[in-house]
Amino acid sequence: MSFLAPWFLALGAAVVVPLLIHLLRRRIGLQVDFPAARYLARAERDHSRTMRMRNLLLMLLRVVTVLLLAMAAARPTARLAGAGHAPTALAIVLDNSMSTSVVEDGAPLLARLKDMASDVLASATPEDRVWIVTADGVVRGGGVSAMREELQRIRPLAGSGAVHDAVARALATVEASGLEARHVAVLTDGQRTEWKSPVQTRGESPVLVWAPDESPPLNRAVIAAESRPARWTPRGAVAARALSQDSITYRMGLGDRTLARGTIAPGEEAIVRAAPSERGWTGGVIEIEPDELVADNIRHFALWIGPAPSVTVTPGAGIFARNAIDVLRSTERVADGVGIQVASADEAGTLPALLFPPQDAVRLGAANRVLERLGVPWRYGPARREAALAHGEHLRDVAVSLRYQLVPHGVPDSDTLAMVGREPWIVAGTGYVLVGSPLAPAATSLPITAGFLPWFGDAIASRLNAEPGAVRYALPGQRVPRPAGVEAIESGTGNRTMLSGSAFDAPTVAGVYFMVRGARRVGALVVNPESDESRLERWPAAELGARIVTAGARVVRRRDEWVRDAFAGVARRSMVFPLLLALLLVLAAETLAAAGSARVQP
């Protein structure tokens, strides 16, 4: 037992009052004549044992009364049964991930979770400190009424969020509260994919988890939608996958119109080929019939549609560049012409150009002079001949044995597409892509890797095209690097969000967002939920509890138990009411004992 106002225990010293009254009661000042005093003496003699017992009982009851009063004033709390609860720091982790928007028993699961959280708020006292932490990690705090309003404003996320982080943040919040009683109460759907890895925290506060006991409904979802390639010239394809127990029909929309309808079998990829008439950056959807979880019945993709860029290859670019262009030309992704140059840097005449260092080191100076003339803010530096691995966009573990250091010249506004160690290996800016190694197996394995052709085509299409830009895929709220020159993102309805810094948070609502520079669209950001978020299978209670590694986690399945224990489960309860009740009983006993001798009045 501990006390919230321990200094009131000093009132306990008042027990000396009944003790002194008991001990000093025979020092009497009043004297009266009473002829029947002999009867009084006989009464005391005959009933001395009873009277002594009653006096002792009265004294004890009065001492206990004073002690109970002092203890109640000190506001004790204890890990015992009691009424109400001690002032508690309570963080309610409300899992509002997309999967909680599933409709069960006629209402979204999230509505049930919010109702439960609201019930707990109803039992909060002004001395409690309560926070609501949602799956996106946002912590909301304030008074109970403000928290209720906040609760009503909470909407399901477009993705899974990060419940692990939310629990850790909730634990950190309550442990920084300064209150002795701390508790984290989690409301979740117990989704297997969401609680895949255990929550590891060093928090010492108990965690109470509620998850539904019922099996989730069978879910159908579009779990993949991708345009291949991202830039259609103007022919391309959209690949889609669905989560379902059986074949389901889908609709593919492009812009505002339906491009195709079809059927997807479980586990198979549906590919729709098309050569639409639209031009420029546009968004599309793969959509299936609505079910209990509507948020994943639609999945977005983006693409650019336009004519194939015209490309010329200089002799110094090498055989691999020529072969790659031939392949792209055969698939209508490039065309012959003077638009884009694929060239050794010393041979380049104009931008846009995909530039490689000359295979003869003697031409390096000439190459740098060309770069200067073209306005490319990079120069080739000293040769590096150590073996290393390069990593970058579309590139993995590309061996590099010869490269020229890329040295910035001025303040380049460029993106680094690949790096070797900590140094840039491929950079891109307005109208140029600059590679640090000659396109030859003696210098790098790039031309002989499987990723070469996609990278090569993407570099031409996304970076050097007259309408440059790429498609980026992100999860809701995910941190995304800002491409060079992109000033804002624009939603499908035309709302713009200005960007600053080197990275930005992807929108929390699924959809297609266009990257814009000035008035031009220069790429697209596609926001879709995690495909795993559509898998609604839930952990059994015991396994879910085992996945929260903290001082003590308890999973309950009954709603009223969770609501009751959200505060009371802290186990430290206020003992004021039981003490006052005991005090009342003691006073009643004292009154009865005293009245036993006072019943007879003349």
Next chain:
Amino acid sequence: MEFADYRPYQSGDDLRFVDWKIAARMDRWVVRQFEEETNLRATIVLDVSKSMAWSGAQLRPLGTSVPSGRLTKLAYAEILTASLALLLLRQRDAVGIVRFDERVRSAVPPRARKGHWRRVLAALEEPGAGLASSAPAALAQAARLISRRGMIVLITDLLMDPGEVERAMRGLRATGHDITVLHVMDPAERSLGGTGEALFVDPESSLRVPASVADVRAAYRRTVEDVIEEWRNMFASVGVSYETIMTDQAFGVPLRRAFAARQRLP
């Protein structure tokens, strides 16, 4: 019993002694008196000890709600004595009085003549109220005053030694006297009232008992009832009538009880 005289009928007279012939002839109700009846000799033995000069009003410091006009036990007993003597004298019974505390204070022999009641009243006005009570001596004195068998009425608060009282009673009963004891009590003596604590002092024996009224009230009440029961049993065992009289009762009550005892006599 031989006829002696007529006297006017009084309420309470036995209808067996009404002379119906005179009633029919003269339209007057008279009762016949007999020789033996006129020879009853009664002595009223009155306790005037200090304990009798007390009323419950003296417990007011303890918060009792005793009316200020309540008579002391002695005042009540004196009025009772005078009334009883007058009634007996009107029946032409001889009445005497003995007042005692630790010794006999005054004694008036039983007489039935006119003006005797004034002698009784004069005796009641004599000073008394010594310290303790000594009933045996007073009873012996009363027995000496009544040479023949007669009636003795002892009016006292019985705050005395029961053993001595019992021995005296047995002696008087052995000589053929009929005895009635009127035990006078203040209601505050029977049930201890008020609250708080006090030192209770017996004015006769200077016994001092410190007590909390609330603590001892129930025990005291039981003890007093036990004492009354003990007195009642003792008096019954020796053939003595016993009545408790409360000083807040109307005087008719003790008078009726005393006369009931008188009527039982021949």
